[in-house]
Amino acid sequence: xxxxxxxxxxxxxxxxxxxxRVAFGATVKEVSLACVPEAGPGAWVVVHAGVALExxxxxxxxxxxxxxxHLADGRVGEEG
Amino acid sequence: xxxxxxxxxxxxxxxxxxxxRRKVTRPWSLMEVCGGQTHAxxxxxxxxxxxxxxxxxxxxxxxxxxxxxxxxxxxxxxAARPGVVFCSFGDMLRVPGSTEDLLSVKSRGADVRAVYxxxxxxxxxxxxxxxxxxxxxxxxxxxxxxNALAVAQARREGLRNFSVLVSQVRVPPALEAILASPxxxxxxxxxxxxxxxxMGTAEYxxxxxxxxxxxxxxxxxxxxxxxxxxxxxxxxxxxxxxxxNQYARLVKAEGNRPAQRLMAEVFEVVDRTWRxxxxxxxxGFGLREAYADFDAGRRFGVAALGGAESPDCQSGLVLxxxxxxxxxxxxxxxxxxxxxxxxxxVSGEGACAAYYRYRRFEPAETP
Numbered sequence: 001x002x003x004x005x006x007x008x009x010x011x012x013x014x015x016x017x018x019x020x021r022v023a024f025g026a027t028v029k030e031v032s033l034a035c036v037p038e039a040g041p042g043a044w045v046v047v048h049a050g051v052a053l054e055x056x057x058x059x060x061x062x063x064x065x066x067x068x069x070h071l072a073d074g075r076v077g078e079e080g
Numbered sequence: 081x082x083x084x085x086x087x088x089x090x091x092x093x094x095x096x097x098x099x100x101r102r103k104v105t106r107p108w109s110l111m112e113v114c115g116g117q118t119h120a121x122x123x124x125x126x127x128x129x130x131x132x133x134x135x136x137x138x139x140x141x142x143x144x145x146x147x148x149x150x151x152x153x154x155x156x157x158x159a160a161r162p163g164v165v166f167c168s169f170g171d172m173l174r175v176p177g178s179t180e181d182l183l184s185v186k187s188r189g190a191d192v193r194a195v196y197x198x199x200x201x202x203x204x205x206x207x208x209x210x211x212x213x214x215x216x217x218x219x220x221x222x223x224x225x226x227n228a229l230a231v232a233q234a235r236r237e238g239l240r241n242f243s244v245l246v247s248q249v250r251v252p253p254a255l256e257a258i259l260a261s262p263x264x265x266x267x268x269x270x271x272x273x274x275x276x277x278x279m280g281t282a283e284y285x286x287x288x289x290x291x292x293x294x295x296x297x298x299x300x301x302x303x304x305x306x307x308x309x310x311x312x313x314x315x316x317x318x319x320x321x322x323x324x325n326q327y328a329r330l331v332k333a334e335g336n337r338p339a340q341r342l343m344a345e346v347f348e349v350v351d352r353t354w355r356x357x358x359x360x361x362x363x364g365f366g367l368r369e370a371y372a373d374f375d376a377g378r379r380f381g382v383a384a385l386g387g388a389e390s391p392d393c394q395s396g397l398v399l400x401x402x403x404x405x406x407x408x409x410x411x412x413x414x415x416x417x418x419x420x421x422x423x424x425x426v427s428g429e430g431a432c433a434a435y436y437r438y439r440r441f442e443p444a445e446t447p
Binding site: 004017032044050051056058069071 | 082083084086089092095096099114115116141143169196197198199200219220222223225226227229233236272273274275277278300303307328329330331332336338339342429
């Protein structure tokens with residue numbers, strides 16, 4: 001039920017529900033961006049039940065993936 | 081960056097599993113709170129990658145599964161009313177009430193519709209001004225902003241033919257009940273990432289301190305789950321009991337403030353009954369008095385009466401992590417996804433349905 005799907009904002013309209021078009025791969029859906037008032041086109045959001053819950057932080061995502069790549073390479077010790 | 085494929089990388093999963101193996105020195109039981117996490121663990125076989133010492137217990141985080149029979153009976157009574165369009169998330173439609181489910185009512189002519197969002201139900205109310213559109217507002221904190229948004233918008237638009245039957249539950253009080261139980265067998269928690277994206281992490285600090293338990297906010301992909309497990313096992317091995325955030329790409333410590341304001345405007349904290357578990361104080365949200373006009377129970381004069389669970393269903397023990405699905409005598413026999421006795425066999429996030437779908441029939445170990 002708490003499934004959240006990452007998507008990228010294509011466009012935002014000025015309305016009380018702050019509806020926007022969000023691309024989930026090839027699928028585009030109308031989503032409320034009311035809870036992410038700062039997010040504009042290009043931003044990544046996680047959407048649940050037709051509402052964007054929060055913005056994804058690309059820098060955090062990259063940092064985590066890089067630290068995992070080091071773990072896979074054995075460049076980091078047992079602490080991970 | 082697509083935020084999905086990167087977190088399903090096999091090499092990263094193997095490296096994390098190896099790191100967990102190097103770290104662990106004794107048996108630990110970890111509970112993943114969210115049904116979405118349970119589903120991913122079973123689907124990707126992540127539990128089979130783990131060393132024998134690390135056991136996973138499936139938690140209560142499936143809102144469909146914990147919605148009490150009495151509320152489903154209330155939904156059935158409202159859905160059967162002439163003129164009602166009853167809207168629900170799809171996985172509620174086959175959850176059994178005392179005697180039947182929403183699909184049975186639909187088969188007798190009721191207008192029951194599966195929708196993706198409460199905003200879809202709101203759109204229906206605009207399109208069908210002569211009908212009463214009711215949305216079954218089930219969910220954890222993740223779903224509360226969408227439900228609150230729909231109610232607030234209905235009032236803003238003056239939509240008088242829209243109402244909600246609310247069954248909103250809150251995770252921390254349920255965890256408190258599980259951790260305070262004398263039967264507790266959980267050493268660490270993987271907290272539900274999307275719940276925390278709304279609520280933040282502050283609610284979990286007193287839980288971690290009071291029960292001396294590591295709590296790691298964790299996302300839903302295989303790499304995420306294994307990293308969450310590594311962080312939890314590291315804490316246990318090092319004697320720490322802290323709240324950590326594995327899902328930092330989405331979850332902020334303070335959560336989503338606009339979503340919290342919206343929820344506080346429409347909802348207040350109430351006691352709730354959890355199917356299979358019982359009443360838990362302050363474990364849910366209900367509509368504030370200012371929004372009572374949108375309460376479907378009041379509008380139709382239908383109360384939630386005590387409904388009876390099938391005596392053969394042991395979902396309460398499954399939801400508390402005290403029983404694995406295949407240890408239930410009814411699992412796979414009297415109870416299957418086609419003929420479910422309880423909600424944990426219906427919802428895609430229910431532990432019983434996940435075990436059935438991915439053919440986990442062998443009781444390999446005690447939980």
